[in-house]
Amino acid sequence: MPSADLARLQSVARDCRVQIIRMLTHAGSGHPGGSLSVIDILTVLFGARMRYDPKRPDWPDRDRFILSKGHCVPALYALMAKVGYFPESLLITLRKLGSPLQGHPDRVMLPGIEAATGSLGQGLSMAMGIALGLRLDRRPSRVYCVIGDGESQEGQVWEAAMEAPKLGQPDHPLDNLCVFLDYNGIQLDDFVKKVLDLEPVVEKWKAFGWAVIEIDGHDLTQITKALDQAEAIKGRPTFIVAHTVKGKSVSFMENNPEWHGKAPKPQEGIRAIREILGVAEGDWAGYLDRHPETAAIVRELGALEKK
């Protein structure tokens, strides 16, 4: 990837991380850990890869994205705002009464959301059905889906895993389907390994007949290359095992099960934003002077504390 593109995507991912923290702090509830682990994947998909038109969310030839781990929808909302589905000002209505930004995605309230998810284990089946329907109509669209590692304990995931490489064969194989595993290693109660270990993940998906690629899910170049590879694979769907860090870019959230489903308090949110932006504590005041947009967010979060 040319370095200018990489820098742009890095900047998008950083902005989105800030927005995730901002909206969750406003909401006072939600799931920061998994939103921060999945955001780099979504950044490449929405920022460089998928074909879509925010003005025409029902464009038949758009690529589809399904966030099966629906609780991490703040990451998706951040990207959707960034690419123009709705104004960024809407982000802070997350989880508030009347907002189209439901706590988990709602297909009807927010155009651009392809399926309601949040009850874990269901998104992949829907993604397969869409991929099949598109194949039957000989449409060029691709279907992307992200599942979680904790989510992979659901039985329906394995029904889908077993069926997808066979569905539509031989005339309409689902090589238009590309699934990411956001492998951050943590679920609500504890580490995935302690609750119900998934290993060996790569071997399992290979055994079911998928093309499997293993990457660092925070390396934008690796994500891009994996997507290139997936597009070149014919005759079967692709499964990308993306090794990620839960709470990535915020020191006190990283790799900590406590931050699966807890929103930061205003001061924690502000600190998280500073860390995401890579600013040392001593340089923060000066940074905010030079960056009025960040300063506005910090003021906004600071005001929440006084409420």
Added chain:
Amino acid sequence: MPAKASRAAFGEALLELGAQDPRIVTVDADLSKSTMTAAFAKAYPGRAFNVGIAESNMIGIGAGLALAGKIPFVCSFACFVAGRFETIRMSVAYTRANVKIVGTHAGIAIGEDGYSQMGLEDIACLRALPNVPIIQPADETETKQAIAYAVEHQGPLYLRLTRQNLEPVSPPDYRFQFGKAVVLRPGSDVTILASGGPVFNCLKAAEKLEGEGVKAEVINVACIKPLDEELLVRSASRTGRVMTVEDHSIWGGLGGAVSELLAEVHPTPVKRLGVQGFGESGDPKGLYAKHGLDPEGIARSVMKFLSC
């Protein structure tokens, strides 16, 4: 017209409709010979998908196909589709996916296979979902028209079909109308609201009751959700007594729906006839007699209801 199972009528209707509308596809979970989609699969091999014994995945794939513009019929036994309630709730209902859910083998009338294969709580489960209408046709004519309607209906829908043959009950000029019930036999002493398999037995029971001086009005309620409020209330207010008859649990099915409606808009004494507790293996006739769903049992229940 000979008696025919509504699942068989469904299979025939689908075969015909499939030729007219290329958007129609089927998704089965290894029961296509029983749900009667096998003929469709043979006629349109690229449009029928058997995903193995994996009903949740079947429903999810159906939802995805609908989101891609297809009109999928996802088919299994009523008890197995309703068993995947949560998948229907999220992937179909809340997603507002245009999926036609077909549950065959409704009720104790399947007989020998016993309780595990009997759809007895499916209406109760799916009726709770905000946007899932429930249609249970009573004979071949009504089934074929209901299937044609299902294709036109925008949004999810649940069709409850029988394994057993159904005697014709619809009048010759019958036209299925969504949300409408039909008076099959007018009467003034009691209203019998029936749906699906037992409708024919209710007509037989009404004949018996006539001999005992009781004029029973028999209404076929094919559309369990939404109910035909106007017709039901009109009949209830004329007869003053309403009995519901269904091959389903008395908790939450047609009887539940009618009781909820009447309690709110026109309080009327209601007697719910249906299945209480678990079903069991046995010959279908014997099971209907045991649960009072045969003509004699229905007539007996009406007489008892009118005497109290």
